[in-house]
Amino acid sequence: MSADVYQFRRQATALLNYLVSRGCTVLFTSESSREMPDNDLQFIADGVINLERTATRSNIQVSKLRGSDFDAGPHQYRVDEDGFKVYPRLLPPLPLKDLPDTWQVGSGNTDLDTMLNGGLESSTVTLVTGPSGVGKSTLGACYALESARQGHPAAVYIFEEECGTYMGRLRSLGFELDALLDSGNLLVEQIEPLRYLADEFTSQVRDHVEDNGIELVVLDSIEGFNIALEADEGVGRPLHAFAKTLARLGVTVILINENHVTTDTLAISDRKISYLSDNVIYLRYLQTDSTLQKTIGILKKRMTDFDNRLQLFNVTAGGFEIKRLSESAREQL
Structure with missing residues (x-):
């Protein structure tokens, strides 16, 4: 015109x-x-x-x-x-000047809790890292179930595994899920990253925390979360905002991370995110003769001392079974 x-x-x-x-x-x-x-x-x-x-x-x-x-x-x-x-893109709230009252989150396994000097402190970020199939998701579920049993509502967000497979696998191990799910103390939700925006997912988690009183969140896994991000955006900033926001709201955060090292080499993560974690639990395989055995170790715990010795473990009915390493196995390590 x-x-x-x-x-x-x-x-x-x-x-x-x-x-x-x-x-x-x-x-x-x-x-x-x-x-x-x-x-x-x-x-x-x-x-x-x-x-x-x-x-x-x-x-x-x-x-x-x-x-x-x-x-x-x-x-x-x-x-x-x-x-x-x-x-809205998450921006962590300002950190508290004084340490809030904390409680310890148990795993349901006395031996593992002893290695961690009683368990994981609330409002902390824990990285559970290890190769594929070693038991990371099961360990995350152990913490969520134990938290829910203690009366602290927990939520598990799974990205890779189908929800039906995940629930069926836990039931086959003897975990009692139904009562916790029915009471609202346990939430298990499958996230399809190709259908979610990254900020949409983080907003949903924050809504669950504020509306349902969620006190423990398991993100399973970082790789799935990464798929929801822009192709040119690294996982570092969004994951930092996600974990720190929840932790400063009083939520205990457990991040499941897959590394690609099976035996021999000790590697926490190839994503440079270990700084974010208050605690690091490391799972790996140990090759003895012609078999692979699973080991668990604590690499980091900011708030208390811990047992830094590697131990053998198996995933059995009811959760984790910790077995003491023999001297010959320690020499091999």
Whole structure:
């Protein structure tokens, strides 16, 4: 309708000024491109909201809001049959100056709890790391079940394993799930990372914590969480925000991490996330003759002393069975 870009900008500015002078709140849209930027329209606006869509994600970002502060940075959003939903990017609350009252989370196994000097302290972050099939998910489930039995509601978010398989496997090991599930003290939810936005998932977990009083969260696993992220975004920042936010809300966090070292070499994680953890429980295989045995060790525990000796273990009916390493096995290690 305008003869050129200059006339369009002039007429748009005049219209906006007219509406504002009549006491109207004006919301207008603009399509900015490299060939035709809209910097002048952004200059006269009191607030600017940018919408951007990538191949897999939609982001919303406030870049300007006169007279008010705002949450900077991109936040994910979704448009579906329920409308327009925004999932704010997590920013951990400020840390507490004083150490809050804590309780110890047991595993249900006396030998393992003894190795940890009584168990895991509440409001801490624990990394359970080891190769595929060694028992990481089962150990995470042990902590969730024991927490729920103690009256501290727990939630397990599984990314890779099917929920039915997960529940059936735990029942086959003798874990009593149904009463805890029915009471609401235990929540087990399967997350399909290709259907979730990363910020959508973290918002959902925080809602569960605040609405249902969840006190322990198991993220199973970091690899699945990573799939929900942007292709060009590393897992470090989102995982830091996720774990630290929950911990500072008083939630005990257990992160399940798979490394690709089976025997010999000691490696915590190839993601450089061990700094995030207050505790590190390391599971690995030990090759003796023609068999593989499983070992467990505590590499780190910030709040108390711990037993740093490796021990053999088996996953049996009822949970973990710790067996003392023989001297010959220790020599081999």
